[in-house]
Amino acid sequence: MKAIFTIIMFCFSAALFSQTQLPFTGKRDFNIEDEASGSGTPAYYLDVKKNGNVHFGFLQINQADGKETKEEINAGKYNPNVMKVHFKTYNETFYVKFNKEKIYLTDEKGNIKKSDDCCPVSEMAEMNCSCESILYK
Numbered sequence: 001m002k003a004i005f006t007i008i009m010f011c012f013s014a015a016l017f018s019q020t021q022l023p024f025t026g027k028r029d030f031n032i033e034d035e036a037s038g039s040g041t042p043a044y045y046l047d048v049k050k051n052g053n054v055h056f057g058f059l060q061i062n063q064a065d066g067k068e069t070k071e072e073i074n075a076g077k078y079n080p081n082v083m084k085v086h087f088k089t090y091n092e093t094f095y096v097k098f099n100k101e102k103i104y105l106t107d108e109k110g111n112i113k114k115s116d117d118c119c120p121v122s123e124m125a126e127m128n129c130s131c132e133s134i135l136y137k
Contacts, residue, residue: 022078023100025050028135032096032105033117042069046098046135052077056085082110098135105131 027047042058049055057072071089079097086093095106104112112130119129 022048022050022052023080023098024048026137028103028137030103030133030135032103032131032133033115046103047072048078054078054083056087058087082106082108084108101135102132103135 025048027045029043029045031041031044042060044056044058047055047057054075054077055072056075057070059068059070061068069089071087073085073087075083075085080099082095082097084093084095095108095110097104097106097110097112105115105118106112112132114128115131116127116129118131119126
């Protein structure tokens with residue numbers, strides 16, 4: 001009976017692990033809202049660790065005095081559906097999901113948001129664009 005239980009637990013654990021494969025490991029920069037870019041705008045990044053933990057961070061440099069503001073948080077284990085990111089510095093909370101190539105701004109359920117702020121600056125006539133960004137190495 002112990003052997004059967006051990007085999008079942010092994011198969012269950014293997015199935016869970018295989019479903020949460022990481023899209024990549026390492027650090028990637030991103031900027032989802034094109035309208036919110038320029039001098040003094042925070043530069044966001046994510047860092048996927050080999051153990052599955054996902055860290056989000058930002059660096060902002062005040063153009064007037066050169067003061068740096070930065071924060072990095074551990075958002076938990078990688079979840080392909082949705083991840084909650086909360087920065088205490090500016091009391092900023094947002095939800096994202098990402099794959100190997102892109103990151104998406106979502107609602108709490110993982111539905112990709114649409115906003116005028118997410119439209120490329122080069123395409124001013126567009127409205128209500130999907131909030132997504134390429135992940136830069």
